[in-house]
Amino acid sequence: MNIKNAMAGRDLQALRAAVAGRVFVPGQACYDQARQAWNLAVDQRPAVVVEAGSAADVAQAVRYARARGMRIAPQGTGHGAEPLEPLDGAMLLRTTRMRKVRIDPAARTARAEAGAVWADVTVPAGQHGLAALAGTAANVGVTGYTLGGGLGWLARRYGLAANSVIAVKLVTPDGDLVRVDADREPDLFWAVRGGGGVGVVTALEMRLYPVRDLYAGDLFFPIQRAAEVLHAWRDWTATVPDEVTSIGHLLRFPPLPEVPEPLRGRAVAVVEAACLGDAGSGAELIGPLRRLGPERDTVAMIPAPALGQLNMDPGQPVPSQDDGAFLADFPAAAIDALVAAVGLDAGTPLASVEVRHLGGALARPAPGGGAQPSIDASYLLFAVGATPTPDLAAAVRAQVHAVKHALAPWHASYDYYNFEGTPAPASAVLPPASYRRLQQIKAAYDPDQVIISAHPAWPARP
Ligand SMILES: Cc1cc2nc3c(=O)[nH]c(=O)nc-3n(C[C@H](O)[C@H](O)[C@H](O)COP(=O)(O)OP(=O)(O)OC[C@H]3O[C@@H](n4cnc5c(N)ncnc54)[C@H](O)[C@@H]3O)c2cc1C
Secondary structure (H helix, E strand, C coil): CCHHCCHHHHHCCCCCCCHHCCCCCCCCCCCHHCCCCCCCCCCEEEEEEEEEECHHHHHHHHHHHCCCCCEEEECCCCCCCCCCCCCCCCCCEEEECCCCEECCCCCCEEEECCCCCHHHHHHHHHCCCCEEECCCCCCCHHHHHHCCCCCCCCHHHHHHHHHHHHEEEEEECCCCCCECCCCCHHHHHHHHHHHHHCCCCEEEEECCCCCCCEEEEEEEEEEEHHHHHHHHHHHHHCEEEEEEEEEEEEEECCCCCCCCCCCCEEEEEEEEECCCCCCHHHHHHHHHHHHHCCEEECEEEEEEEHHCCCCCCCCCCCCEEEEEEEEEECCCHHHHHHHHHHHHHCCCCCEEEEEECCCCCCCCHCCCCCCCCCCCCCEEEEEEEEEEHHHHHHHHHHHHHHHHHHHHHECCCCHHHHHHHCCCCCCCCCCHHHHHHHHHHHHHHHHCEEEECCCCCCCCCC
């Protein structure tokens, strides 16, 4: 189909008349701004961008695209845009303006529109002494994060965010606005929770947990101590209860004024930890790490919404390349391989390489869970580097893959949906049984692959 013609003249007017939100096409002022993903390295060039203002807008936009044979890429922040296929000829359907959030303190639930970011939920939930299963970065989108699983600071105690979703409002690839839950359209409900995009979500309802504050923070060490610290952290993770979720992190801060003075331009090894409970029990749990003698220690009682700062993720959009891998284990040899790849002497351009401790609730099948019912891996690797120039992009991409490759002997059988930075198929980021069920659901609801997803599942053929 000739998309240029499709978007010309009266056709475009029809789309503009049908949606209350804004519509942009190439060549028009603001098109570049509207198509920009959070990850500035991604150059997505759709035939049209629709910034939906409501669920009704989303439904209209989907019907419009369907009628013209266009594929649809739903997107909130664009944090997860890196693995998407090229969007040429497609509609980029952005939910960025749909950020309303409602907290029900009595029922301990939140309802978030599809464009909400985690801070939109965690801050009002925190006012009621409740916490959501947010990720480490407050500016990541609730929807993309949750559709890909959602692994945050309370994960070892309460599991993946996807498995705490109780209902989803979405527009099916046919353009119908439906509310799906365990009883209504259970297949769609299952697929959305961890299996990525099967329709276009307009709102999510999720459980909240009674966590007003917790004992959490970071222990900083010079990068020279990376091996010692990671070995000690790994041994410690084998001893902690499900109430503790932690990350071993090697970070290189740029020499920029916005980086606080003690860290500006430095490389450090950090243990980040969140312990549910009071200061007394938390201090006891953290004790063995504290005895290593960190140069800086921020671990203290903090309100749950402040968890969004622990991992020191960038607060502003940056161009970057990343990738990750589930690890079946992270034994001494794996730590040594990681330090050889990104420690003091490695000369790596990567800004951040982290290993997250899994297990606990993540390892147990969530009752009534979705496409990622449990995680059969003990640790999770994630590596990222900033790519301000094309030259650096190639070097960073090579390094990200080198780090992943260095830990290949310990990879689990599939990768983590949300941390897979390449356009890998869903079969590479889901358990095999989930992938097969997702293919059946795709065949029933989206046989023409109308919805573009970071990790596509190809519809099962009869
Ligand atoms: C700094 C940073 C920190 C992160 N921390 C964590 C973390 O702690 N834990 C974790 O699990 N992940 C984490 N991630 C990964 C993150 O969860 C994924 O990148 C996720 O896809 C981001 O969701 P988004 O909505 O912000 O991004 P988007 O790029 O807007 O969305 C990603 C994908 O989700 C789908 N999607 C989005 N909105 C809709 C919709 N309305 N309907 C249907 N499908 C939709 C689409 O397939 C889209 O391509 C982090 C990423 C970054 C950049």
